[in-house]
Each structure stands twice: as structure tokens, then as C-alpha cells.
Amino acid sequence: MTTTITPPVREILLDCVRTATAAPSVHNSQPWKFRVRGGRVDVYADSSRHLRVLDEEGREQLISVGAAVFTLRLAIRSNGYRCDYTLFPEPGEPDLVARVTANRPAPVTAAAEALAAAVPHRHTNRWPFAQIPVPREALDRLRDAARREGAVLAVANPAGRDAVLRLARHADQRLRRRPGYRDEFARWTGDRVRNDGVPPRAAGPWDALESVPVRDFTEVSAQHQNGEPFEPYPTVLVLTTASDRPVDWVRAGQALQRVLLTATWQDLATMPISQPVEVPAVRWLLIEPGSGLFAQMVLRVGYGRTTEGTPRRPLSEVLMPSHDSRTDGSVRARRRASGGSV
Ligand SMILES: Cc1cc2nc3c(=O)[nH]c(=O)nc-3n(C[C@H](O)[C@H](O)[C@H](O)COP(=O)(O)O)c2cc1C
Numbered sequence: 001m002t003t004t005i006t007p008p009v010r011e012i013l014l015d016c017v018r019t020a021t022a023a024p025s026v027h028n029s030q031p032w033k034f035r036v037r038g039g040r041v042d043v044y045a046d047s048s049r050h051l052r053v054l055d056e057e058g059r060e061q062l063i064s065v066g067a068a069v070f071t072l073r074l075a076i077r078s079n080g081y082r083c084d085y086t087l088f089p090e091p092g093e094p095d096l097v098a099r100v101t102a103n104r105p106a107p108v109t110a111a112a113e114a115l116a117a118a119v120p121h122r123h124t125n126r127w128p129f130a131q132i133p134v135p136r137e138a139l140d141r142l143r144d145a146a147r148r149e150g151a152v153l154a155v156a157n158p159a160g161r162d163a164v165l166r167l168a169r170h171a172d173q174r175l176r177r178r179p180g181y182r183d184e185f186a187r188w189t190g191d192r193v194r195n196d197g198v199p200p201r202a203a204g205p206w207d208a209l210e211s212v213p214v215r216d217f218t219e220v221s222a223q224h225q226n227g228e229p230f231e232p233y234p235t236v237l238v239l240t241t242a243s244d245r246p247v248d249w250v251r252a253g254q255a256l257q258r259v260l261l262t263a264t265w266q267d268l269a270t271m272p273i274s275q276p277v278e279v280p281a282v283r284w285l286l287i288e289p290g291s292g293l294f295a296q297m298v299l300r301v302g303y304g305r306t307t308e309g310t311p312r313r314p315l316s317e318v319l320m321p322s323h324d325s326r327t328d329g330s331v332r333a334r335r336r337a338s339g340g341s342v
Contacts, residue, residue, distance in 0.1 A: 007039020008081050008102050014315060016075035016102075017041060021312045022119050023071045023257055025064035026051060026274065027188035028198050028310050032068045035320040040101040043069050044320070047095060051188070053180040054278055059249045062097065063296060066253020067260075069098045070149065071119060074261075078116035082106040087247050097250055118264040123309050125269035126204025126214050128230040129302030138266050139235075142301070145262040146239060151255035152293060156236040164236050164276065164286060164298060168213040171275040171282040186220040195311040202310050212300065213275055234300050236273075238286055240293035252296035259299070269304030272297055 017034045020043075025031060031049035035042040043065060050061050069085065076083040081102040089099040139155050146153035156164055175181055188197040203217035208227035212234055218225050239256060241248040256272075263270045277283045277295055286295040 006104055008076070008079060010036060012079055012081075013039070013041055013076075013102065014319075016072055016079060017319070018315050019075040019116075019119055020068045020072035021315075021318060022122070022309075023064070023067035024122070024124060024260065024272065025067065026055060026060040027185075028196055029061075029064065029188060030196050030313055030318070031061045032065050033318055033320050034072075035322060037322045039103060040099060041072060042096055043072065043098040043100065045095045045097050051184055053178060053184040054175070058246075059296075060274060060278070062246055062249035063253035063256060065097045066250035066255075067257035068253075069100065069250065070254035070257040072100050073254075074112060074116050074119070076100065076102045077106075077112040078108055080105050080108050087250050094246075114265050115258070115261045118261040120309075122260050122264040122270070123307045124202070125271055125304040125307045126202070126217075127269075127304055127307065128205075128207075128228055129234065129269055129300075129304045131231050131233070132303050134235045134268065134301055134303075138263075138268060139237075141262050141266065142237065142259050145258040146255045149255035149258050150241070150251045151296070152240045152242070153255070153259060154238045154240065156238060158233070161234065161236040164238065165211055165213065165234070167282050167285055168273050168276040168298065169210075171279040172213050172215070174279050174282070175275055182220070189217045189220055191223070195313045195317075198310060201308065213273060214271075215273075215275065231302060235302055237299040237301060238295055239297040239299065240287060240291075240295055242293060244294040248294070249296065256297055256299075263301055267303070268301050269307075271300045273300055274298065 013036045029049045029051060031046045033044040033046045045061055045065050050058055055061055073083050073085060082104050083100060083102055085098055085100040087098050090096050143153045191200060198217040200218050200223045203225055204214050205225045205228040206214055206216065207230040209229050209232060212230040239252060241252050260270050274297060276286055276298055283295055287293050
């Protein structure tokens with residue numbers, strides 16, 4: 001028996017790519033590029049958008065690209081196509097992070113539909129959250145979201161939360177002393193009208209209780225934020241993986257976006273706190289010694305006010321030409337780390 005594969009038309013895949021660009025990224029650097037060819041989309045890391053001071057190894061860049069890969073997979077599924085993916089499909093091309101293939105039509109599941117509906121409503125929320133505890137069932141769904149993407153999400157207990165926040169504040173101070181940090185930060189923040197970076201309107205106030213380490217995205221702008229008391233007992237989550245290779249960072253990014261969208265679907269506000277994972281000496285302290293896990297991201301979740309989105313680059317800036325002779329030939333067939341489905 002022969003199976004007929006009906007890939008989506010190019011316009012549908014372009015729409016899916018546009019949706020993928022709504023993913024979160026470190027400093028809204030949007031460090032990705034896409035190539036659409038037939039029924040597949042190749043997702044690349046854009047090295048010109050790598051934050052070399054903050055993210056020397058490129059870990060957060062790959063987390064950001066991973067978040068875009070998950071969003072792309074979700075968009076394809078919610079458009080009614082089965083979706084397969086391979087991470088780092090070409091051994092000689094480390095910037096080619098994922099090959100996502102849309103093949104035959106498949107019914108859209110309620111879960112995919114719900115997560116896809118959350119994509120335009122997910123925004124980083126740097127404002128105080130209400131003093132309402134996040135229910136256990138909601139946290140269980142977030143943990144399950146991470147697990148489905150091969151990561152582990154831990155909910156900090158009160159002592160763990162205080163320790164993580166303390167480490168985050170300490171890391172924030174160390175980062176400010178890192179040579180080149182301020183100049184790099186200035187490139188991605190400030191008042192200029194543009195379609196990347198974090199605009200001052202997306203920056204929240206600083207915590208008047210000096211507990212939550214909100215990254216000060218107005219630091220280099222003319223506008224300065226006021227202090228406001230944040231929730232005294234924030235819900236803090238730590239996203240971890242079982243190993244710490246580039247493929248794990250991409251998985252962590254996919255898990256991050258699945259967790260964030262699952263939170264958004266549950267009306268939970270979210271704020272990544274990455275300072276403690278940006279200082280290696282601090283990053284190791286986030287995890288119990290001997291647990292065998294590697295901290296990839298810290299998150300704060302809760303019930304917050306509505307926030308606006310940040311800008312995104314147009315499709316024309318992130319699309320690569322569809323033809324590339326280098327990837328023609330039998331090497332295409334090779335598969336390394338394989339993925340799964342939404
Ligand atoms: C790897 C990574 C690290 C991030 N670190 C922080 C952080 O430390 N503080 C923060 O406020 N936001 C952080 N963010 C959120 C980004 O700043 C945010 O995704 C980006 O500005 C786009 O805005 P949006 O999330 O509202 O779409 C991080 C996001 C990613 C993917």
C-alpha cells in the first residue's frame with residue numbers, strides 16, 4: 001500500500017512561521033531564521049543576534065530558538081497537520097537547530113487548539129502579582145507540560161524560593177560588573193522605535209520590598225521606573241534538564257514555551273528570571289547537589305494585570321531563501337536527535 005503525503009501549502013507554513021516568531025527570547029533578540037521548503041521548515045540560530053557577554057555559550061539563544069520551534073510545531077498541529085521534527089539534523093551545520101516537517105493532515109486535538117489560542121496572549125509580565133496562591137492542579141499542569149518536552153519543572157518550597165531569589169539578586173549584581181554587560185544590554189533596550197529588544201513600556205517597576213529581582217530594562221533609557229511592592233511570597237519554578245548539551249537547551253526552550261502557554265491558558269502571568277542561570281557559579285547552586293539535573297531557567301508565576309506584547313520583526317526579516325544547494329543530496333536523509341509530536 002502506498003501512502004499519499006499531503007503537505008500544507010506554502011502560505012500555511014509561512015503563517016505558522018509568523019506565529020513562531022511570537023515566542024519569547026532573551027532580551028527579545030529573536031535570534032532565529034527560518035527556511036520553508038516543500039512541507040518542511042528549517043529553523044536556524046542567527047549568530048548575529050547572539051548575546052555574547054550575557055550568554056557566552058549560546059545556551060539562552062538555543063532556549064529562545066527552542067521556544068520558537070515549539071510554537072512552530074504547535075501552529076502546524078493546530079492548522080490540522082501531523083508534525084515531526086528532528087533537532088540538529090545536519091552534523092556539519094550547528095546553526096541548523098531543527099527541521100520541522102508537516103506531512104499528512106490530522107485532526108486537531110483540543111489540547112493543541114487551547115495552547116495555540118494562548119500564543120498571542122502570552123507576554124512576559126514584570127508587574128506585581130496578586131497575593132493569591134497558585135492552585136496545586138495548575139502547577140501540576142505546568143509540571144506535566146515540561147515533562148512532555150523532556151524537561152523537569154520543580155516548584156520551589158518556601159525555603160527554596162527564598163534561596164533562589166537571593167541567588168538571583170546576587171547574580172544580577174555580578175552581571176552588572178561583567179565587562180561589556182552594560183553596552184550589550186543597551187543594544188537591546190532603550191527608547192528607539194524598533195522591532196526587537198525590550199521597550200521601556202514592557203519594563204515593570206522595581207520591587208519596593210527588594211525581593212523579586214525584576215530585570216531593569218529601563219536602566220539605560222531616559223525613563224525610570226518607580227518602586228512598587230511585589231507579592232511577598234512569589235511562586236518560583238525552576239526548569240531543569242537531565243543533561244546540559246546544546247540539544248538539551250533546545251529541549252528546555254520547547255519545554256519553557258509549553259509551560260508558558262499552559263500557564264497563559266490557565267490565566268497565569270509569567271516572568272522568566274534568568275540572571276541566576278547566567279552566572280555559572282550561581283547556576284550550580286540552584287540545584288540540589290547529586291540530583292543529576294541542570295537548571296535552565298527560573299520562572300515566577302501568579303495572577304497579574306494584563307500586559308502588552310513586545311514588537312516582532314516582520315516575516316521578510318526572518319525568512320531565508322527557500323533554495324540552498326548545500327543541503328541537497330543524500331545527507332538530507334540523515335537523522336540524529338528525533339523529536340515527537342504536540
Ligand atoms: C532565555 C530567556 C531568558 C529571559 N530572561 C528574562 C529575564 O531575566 N527577565 C525578564 O524580565 N525577562 C526575561 N525573558 C523574557 C524576554 O525578555 C521576553 O520573552 C522578550 O522580551 C519578549 O517579550 P514577550 O515575552 O512579552 O513576548 C527571557 C526570555 C528567554 C527566552
